[in-house]
Amino acid sequence: MTLAQRTRLLVRLVCLGAALLWIALLAADPHLLESIELDALDAELRAAPARSATASEIVIAAVDERTVQRYGPLPWSPAQMAELITALDRYAPRVIALDMVFTGEREASGSLVAEARASQQPLLRALERVGKVVLGIYFDFGVVSEAPRLPAVHDLRQRRLRRLRYLSGASPQAAKPLPLHEGNAVQTNTPELSVAARAYGHLNLLPDRDGVVRWIPLVVRYQGDLYASFAVEVARTYLGEEEQAEVLIGRHRVQGLRLGQREVVTDEYGQLLVGFAGPGGSYAQVSVADVLAERVRSEQLRERIVLVGSTAPGLADIWSTPLAAPLLPGVEIHANAIDNLLHGGFLVRNWFTRLLTFLLLAGLGLVGILVLPGRSVRQLGIVTVVFVVALVVGHYLVFTHTGYYLNLVSPLLATATMLGGTLGVKYFTEEKQRRQVERCFEHYLDRGVVARLLEQPERLGLGGERRDLSVLFCDIRNFTSLAEGIPPEASVELLNEFFTAMTEVVFASGGLVDKFIGDQIMAFWGAPVECREHAAAACGAALAMLEEFARVRQQCETKHQRSIDCGLGINSGPMVVGNIGSAQRFAYTVIGDNVNVAARLEALNKLYGTHILVGPATYAAAREKFIFREIDQVCVRGRTQALAVYELLARAEQAALDPDWLAAFAVGLAAYRQRNWVGAARAFAAARARNPADGCAEFYLRRAEYFVQNPPMADWDGVLYLR
Numbered sequence: 001m002t003l004a005q006r007t008r009l010l011v012r013l014v015c016l017g018a019a020l021l022w023i024a025l026l027a028a029d030p031h032l033l034e035s036i037e038l039d040a041l042d043a044e045l046r047a048a049p050a051r052s053a054t055a056s057e058i059v060i061a062a063v064d065e066r067t068v069q070r071y072g073p074l075p076w077s078p079a080q081m082a083e084l085i086t087a088l089d090r091y092a093p094r095v096i097a098l099d100m101v102f103t104g105e106r107e108a109s110g111s112l113v114a115e116a117r118a119s120q121q122p123l124l125r126a127l128e129r130v131g132k133v134v135l136g137i138y139f140d141f142g143v144v145s146e147a148p149r150l151p152a153v154h155d156l157r158q159r160r161l162r163r164l165r166y167l168s169g170a171s172p173q174a175a176k177p178l179p180l181h182e183g184n185a186v187q188t189n190t191p192e193l194s195v196a197a198r199a200y201g202h203l204n205l206l207p208d209r210d211g212v213v214r215w216i217p218l219v220v221r222y223q224g225d226l227y228a229s230f231a232v233e234v235a236r237t238y239l240g241e242e243e244q245a246e247v248l249i250g251r252h253r254v255q256g257l258r259l260g261q262r263e264v265v266t267d268e269y270g271q272l273l274v275g276f277a278g279p280g281g282s283y284a285q286v287s288v289a290d291v292l293a294e295r296v297r298s299e300q301l302r303e304r305i306v307l308v309g310s311t312a313p314g315l316a317d318i319w320s321t322p323l324a325a326p327l328l329p330g331v332e333i334h335a336n337a338i339d340n341l342l343h344g345g346f347l348v349r350n351w352f353t354r355l356l357t358f359l360l361l362a363g364l365g366l367v368g369i370l371v372l373p374g375r376s377v378r379q380l381g382i383v384t385v386v387f388v389v390a391l392v393v394g395h396y397l398v399f400t401h402t403g404y405y406l407n408l409v410s411p412l413l414a415t416a417t418m419l420g421g422t423l424g425v426k427y428f429t430e431e432k433q434r435r436q437v438e439r440c441f442e443h444y445l446d447r448g449v450v451a452r453l454l455e456q457p458e459r460l461g462l463g464g465e466r467r468d469l470s471v472l473f474c475d476i477r478n479f480t481s482l483a484e485g486i487p488p489e490a491s492v493e494l495l496n497e498f499f500t501a502m503t504e505v506v507f508a509s510g511g512l513v514d515k516f517i518g519d520q521i522m523a524f525w526g527a528p529v530e531c532r533e534h535a536a537a538a539c540g541a542a543l544a545m546l547e548e549f550a551r552v553r554q555q556c557e558t559k560h561q562r563s564i565d566c567g568l569g570i571n572s573g574p575m576v577v578g579n580i581g582s583a584q585r586f587a588y589t590v591i592g593d594n595v596n597v598a599a600r601l602e603a604l605n606k607l608y609g610t611h612i613l614v615g616p617a618t619y620a621a622a623r624e625k626f627i628f629r630e631i632d633q634v635c636v637r638g639r640t641q642a643l644a645v646y647e648l649l650a651r652a653e654q655a656a657l658d659p660d661w662l663a664a665f666a667v668g669l670a671a672y673r674q675r676n677w678v679g680a681a682r683a684f685a686a687a688r689a690r691n692p693a694d695g696c697a698e699f700y701l702r703r704a705e706y707f708v709q710n711p712p713m714a715d716w717d718g719v720l721y722l723r
Contacts, residue, residue: 007429008373013419015372019048019365022414023358026407027657030354034407038208040408041349042322044533048400053088057238057342058335059287059304060086062311067289073315074100078123084308085133087128087291091301097134097234099203099309099331102189120190127196134237135193136203136230139220155194156186160225163246165258170251178254180270183222184435201233205319205330206271213319214328216337218257219247219270231272231337235259238305238342253351264341265348273347274336275403279325281317283335305338307331311579349405357407359416364391368418377426380419464578464591469526470538470570470618471595471603472511474545477544477565479519486560495519495555500627501548509541514589520602524590527577535572535621537649542568542612543626569602570648571595571615593638599721600636601645608632609695612648618644629662630669631696633719647696661690665697671720672704677711 025032061084064072071080081102102123127133137156166172180203188194202220207213218229232245238602239260246258253268266272277283286296288308309331317330340346364387375383390683396410476482477496483491486616499516499538506513506523510531514522523541526534549566556564573594594615601613608631619628628646635642650657668683681704685699 003425003429004374010429011373011422012369012426014425015365015368015418017369018414018417019361021417022410023361024227024696026354026357026410035210036409037407038210038214041405044396044399045322046220046324047396048670056284057304058283058338059301059306060283060311060331060335061288061306061308062285063288063309064285065104068312068315070289071292074310078102078120082122082126083623084288084292085130087294088301088306089099089130091296091298093301093304093306094306095132095134095234095238095487096130097230097305097307099136099230099307099334101136101138101187101203102193120192124192124196127193132198134230134234135189135197135200137200138187139202139204139222140185141181141183141204141206155191159200159227161219161228161244163244164226165246165248167248167250167255170249178221178252179268180219180221180226180254181217181222185605198662199233199237201206201228201230203330203334204231205333207319211320213321213333216333217269217271217275218264218266219254231334231339231341232257232259234305235338235341259341262341264346265350267350272337272340273349273405273458273564274333275340275345275347276321276323277337277339279323280328280332283332300339307335313482320395345403347403347405352710353404353406356404357410360406360411361428363673364411364414364418372418372422376611377423380422384419387419388412391415403541414435424629464576464580466574467577467591468573469524469525469575470534470572471522471524471544471575471590471598472538472568472570473520473522473599474566474568475520475602477567479551479564482560482562485562488562497555498549498552501552505541505544505548509537509544511537511541515587528588535618536625538570538572539552539614539618539626540651542570542648543651566611567602567605567613569598569600569605570612570618571601572617572621573615596638597636598642604634604645607699609699610647614646614648616644616646624652629656629665635719635721637722658690661687661694664690665694668697668700672700675716677704677708681708
């Protein structure tokens with residue numbers, strides 16, 4: 001298994017492990033990170049588009065500041081409440097719901113009992129006459145007091161929820177461990193008022209640990225019986241449902257409530273996650289003072305649900321909510337709950353959303369397994385942004401369109417765990433190797449080539465591999481004699497200028513600078529990054545190096561009044577490339593017979609008076625893009641067979657060369673090989689005349705003239721043997 005394969009496997013295991021870790025943590029503790037999740041829920045609720053109140057049938061009759069100034073603060077006397085109920089009934093509402101409890105003589109004692117009962121009579125008669133009033137009660141969910149409980153009214157147990165529907169897998173025996181809120185005491189209305197009221201339900205609002213009211217318990221347990229909330233009883237009365245709400249019970253949990261044909265989803269505690277319509281004032285309000293003064297239009301209250309409650313500053317029961325303007329009076333929170341029961345719009349966060357969260361975590365792990373392996377650190381940064389944005393936006397869309405709130409914080413932390421683990425794996429494996437490769441090649445390769453090599457580090461074979469490459473040698477002629485006549489510092493400066501210029505050309509062409517040998521530079525193409533046209537790349541670099549050398553030569557003449565020249569040799573073919581050396585010290589280089597030939601070709605430039613000589617394989621690979629002329633047949637040291645040597649002259653598209661000059665040289669070379677010394681001398685002289693700078697024509701002219709006087713042996717085959 002290669003390093004890349006091992007890294008990909010480790011990244012996949014990290015993604016799988018991160019997903020399983022967070023699934024296990026949430027399964028072990030469903031309330032893990034609960035406070036942060038609730039903060040995220042509040043943020044999404046505030047960011048969601050404002051939802052206008054869908055229940056136009058809900059109107060709040062507010063005991064506001066004006067009412068308090070006129071009639072005094074709550075609680076009012078039974079006679080005043082009777083007057084209010086009678087005044088409201090004149091507008092023909094469908095339900096009158098009072099956000100209050102009338103304990104009456106239950107708070108009295110001794111001789112005051114009869115007086116208290118007498119004072120309740122106006123209210124009792126009003127309740128009986130109207131027949132559509134819903135009252136409230138309160139349960140105490142605190143620590144059980146050692147003081148004796150108030151005796152429960154007989155009617156309380158008559159109003160318990162009897163309709164329990166056990167869903168698949170549940171049974172009556174499963175009702176006992178239901179995780180409902182358990183009351184240990186109750187504040188009820190007087191027995192007579194309880195009987196006269198159309199219905200009553202508990203008014204309890206139970207804030208979370210941070211003091212924010214998000215839930216309303218639709219069902220609570222008291223002394224083994226289940227009781228409905230105020231909102232449930234108001235909605236049931238409005239719908240005209242004679243039967244009680246039906247509690248839907250699953251295995252060891254409450255799953256919801258059914259009101260007629262309406263089904264409401266709760267959490268396992270029987271709580272409704274309220275979908276708030278908006279800030280205070282989202283529901284229509286009328287002042288109780290205007291109701292009593294008959295200044296309200298009848299259509300405002302006819303066939304409506306009228307909720308009576310206090311909104312006066314300093315006197316109302318104000319609660320903190322998740323809204324941007326968080327403070328709401330309790331009566332408005334009940335209005336939101338009733339709206340949810342009648343029209344939906346409630347939010348869902350229960351066992352099912354936890355299951356969806358598990359599936360989301362598993363999906364994130366799967367996406368990580370598919371996407372993260374093989375990514376660079378920069379790509380991981382992009383993937384991180386995409387992951388987080390997609391997760392947050394997708395979560396927001398699901399929440400706003402369905403009301404389902406899946407966990408958001410734990411998937412984000414799972415994503416961070418996956419990405420952090422992936423970065424750790426890459427740091428200790430791929431990135432460590434990448435830095436090693438980068439340090440190794442930053443002085444030999446252009447940065448762009450290094451970047452491509454880092455994308456495929458497996459191409460960097462350790463120990464050497466046989467590949468088809470092109471190698472180049474470039475040498476300053478007569479540098480030794482030049483160095484003897486100038487200070488050593490000037491020699492170093494000249495070499496640095498030469499090597500810098502040549503290195504930039506090699507890098508620009510995608511080549512690798514192998515080494516500097518005295519005043520010689522060695523480079524090759526085709527490794528470590530594969531390049532199919534390595535011969536053409538080497539030829540293009542050689543011409544560019546010759547142009548750069550002209551600038552270096554001019555600087556040398558200006559500074560040192562000395563002229564220098566250079567020669568280049570290129571050869572292509574199979575070579576061994578790789579990290580070669582000892583276990584303690586090695587270098588990335590090429591070795592082989594074709595490398596030696598390139599070095600010999602560079603040295604032949606001085607003999608032939610040329611600048612760039614190439615081998616036959618280089619010529620064959622690059623002749624379509626460059627102009628060459630054949631120079632000779634040479635048998636170099638270590639070889640038994642001669643090879644053709646060519647001079648690289650120019651790029652094909654820059655062919656501003658004299659064709660007569662090239663033709664004359666070709667005629668002379670053919671005559672030379674046919675032992676026609678006179679004809680060869682005549683043709684080479686013509687070539688030199690066409691191009692006086694042609695040192696090779698001068699070389700052959702001298703040889704032809706020599707052979708006119710001193711013909712070679714009869715077995716002469718036209719090959720130059722170098723020994």
